[in-house]
Amino acid sequence: MSIEAKSITKQFGAFTALGGVDLHVKEGDLLALLGPSGSGKTTLLRILAGLETPDAGRVFIDDVDATDHAVGDRGIGFVFQHYALFKHMSVLENVAFGLRVKPRRQRLADAEIRKRALELLDFVQLAGLSERMPAQLSGGQRQRVALARALAVRPRVLLLDEPFGALDARVRKDLRRWLRKLHDELHITSVFVTHDQEEALELADRVVVMNQGRIEQVGSTDELYERPASPFIFDFLGDANVLPAEVRGRSVFLQGAEQPIASDAIHPSGAADVYVRPGDLRLADAGAAGVEVVIESVQRTGPIVRVAAQLRGGRLPVAIELPHLHHDVPHFVAGAALRLRLMQFSVFPREARAPSPPTLAAPVLIGREREREIAG
């Protein structure tokens, strides 16, 4: 069961929720729509479901144009952000609802409907709670009732809107693993919306990153994290230091210090920004090669040592994270002048900080310094 969206646009008054989005979800995929609020991810999900109509563009389900099909005819199961359980019905009746409202000719016998609903409750590990009312359930239990209810009509596609958004961290983690297992068992094509990058990266086969009504990048966890297509994605997927630099030939110059670019992509010379994660930075003695920095403070927080430093030249703050076993850590005291080494970084042309224009979206450079250079 595949879904495809072709050049979908959607406008809410003056606000562009979606500005021409193309999306292809392969059969059996578990795909995450990831983005900050207002990026259009929920609108896209609702358009796939048929709960919202696009201004332009088509939605194909299994290569059939389903744009004009009603929600109930699309063969989708939708799990709402706040579950939307029917509060005046028991858990069992909630799950049975989709079977009870079928046209009389397709409807199963009462006993059969009850049996199916009980089976589903067993499947989502809520066997004993069939006669409870939704108000008597915990958040995680409600979430699973919502899922069982959506699965009852045997949907070909499962769409989930912020499925873990309203749960506390502990339950969220458990439920996430459970949902992954469920997907591996059922192989039902699933799309879920989230603003939590960790959730998207952990749960999904593929992640679609959205920003301002557009898709910024589609890829696996590794692709997104290692080769972010835009400064936005680099920023969104984790902490980032942004350092002004200059590209000349095959090198990046950071405060006068040269960093070779270990990538085949051609990069236009000129002003650029180096994006580097705190964990991809290392510190070396003053004599070594690297950018001059002065340590401002050192904070040991369990497994990670956080170092705040300043670039000598521009007085720019840099955040560095080191594993606590790092043999040099004891030497890093406030006031020490050291050298900063960039293990891995991305370079974006300076203009690209604005939403990426098409010509600049492609050349993403990853500079890598090999570990032995640092050691030596």
Add this chain to the structure above:
Amino acid sequence: MSAADWSVLRPKRSPHSLATSEPSGVRAALIAFAVAFAVLLLVLPLATVFVSAFASGIGAFFEALSEPDALAAVKLTLWIAAISVPLNAVFGVAAAWAIARFEFRGKALLVTAIDLPLAVSPVVSGLIYVLCFGAQGVLGPWLMEHGIRIIFAVPGIVLATTFVTFPYVARELIPLLEEQGDEEEQAAISLGASGWQMFRRITLPNMSLGLLYGIVLLNARAMGEFGAVSVVSGHIRGETNTIPLHVEVLYNEYQGQAAFAVASLLAALAVVTLVAKRLLENRLARASRNAPENS
């Protein structure tokens, strides 16, 4: 006045902070004033109705009620309520649904129009219909030609009552529907329910308490309306007199005891309404407390 209403006067051991609590003297004075005010303006008159109704004994009380004109008034009042209550309940549900769920041109106008009967004096409400359907009215000649009587007849009373009681159900349901949101309805649709199935199985059960509450108020007003009905009814004894109009007629004829006997029916209705209202309010409060916090 139901007994439950006095619970507000009982001192509560709620954890008020010292800063917001008054000295005990001030508190006692305020409570005494409120009680005196309520007794003077609410309890005493209500008690008077019942005392006067039975002033000449139980026999006279039942005699006043079983008199043909009184019976006709009771019957007419029940008829009027039986017609205008369902009419306004259906309209109220439809209007509240449209206003809470859809955006459309003229929505603000509709919301304002619903409030019109509350803003305008009932006498004016009655006059509107006289001016429209009366002999000298806009549609009067045409109606006369076809032998349709509206003013000074039952249809006029139904119209006036319906107009006056127009807002009760809608005003009760609009905020309720807006607060509940439409996620449950969307869920029903996404599970394959038709529009009607969604309405019957999800929307209606969710609004049932609010609807009942609106109907209780609507019914009380429909049975007790005086001003608008007085203008259009023509006061034909035994034919177009409702209970309130009949009370007035009796009173004007110096049949004080009979007037109070009939009036006690309305007073009893008021007590029943207040009790029902109170019970429904409790259940509504409990229902919204029990609602899952996220839906």
